Amino acid sequence: MDVNLKRVNQAVHFEGSSSSSNIKVHIDGSPEIGGEGLGVRPMELVLMALGSCSVLDLISILKKQRQDIQDVQIEISGNRTDTIPKVFTDIHLKFFIEGNQVSLEKAEKAAELAVKKYCSVHDMLAAGGVEITYEIIVS
Known part of the structure; x- marks a missing residue:
């Protein structure tokens, strides 16, 4: 790569x-x-990488479970240390899944696999001591 x-x-x-x-x-x-607001900041990219890595696998797993997903959105928030380097201490992902009769139980199992087993970004951050949590909201 x-x-x-x-x-x-x-x-x-x-x-x-x-x-x-x-x-x-x-x-x-x-x-x-000297930034002029013309792009995302590097640490925002880290959050986006974690979220996108997780959600791509989540959608794939939910499709295999034959869940009728109409839309998925994620809110990702991270807290950083006050000292340099200002690394993340903890990150929380909040998945919003919309669909027809989507099973919350299946979505939670899919998220567990997607975030903690298949997402390599999660593993790199967690190995560095970042606490990563998530929640699923199905509507």
């Missing part, structure tokens, strides 16, 4: 790309270091 970061302007705005796709991701620093 290879990625590239290209500086876009004289500030701290970068465009990230992957060797496996043509998709671009804009990354920017905080205003304190």
Whole structure:
């Protein structure tokens, strides 16, 4: 796996790309270091990576369980230390699953597998001491 970061302007705005796709991701620093709000911040990308890694597996597992999923959204919140490096201490994922007669029990089992067994981002963060919790809301 290879990625590239290209500086876009004289500030701290970068465009990230992957060797496996043509998709671009804009990354920017905080205003304190010259960021201009032109992209997501690196630690936000970490939360997005955890959420997307988990939800892709969650959807796959729910489909295998023959659950009729109409929509899935995730809210992810993380707390960081006050000292540098400001690493995450804990992260909470909140999955909102909409569908037709989706079983909460099956969704909870699927989330357990998706987050804690199949998501490599979870394992990397947890190995670093980050406490990761989640909850499922089915409607």
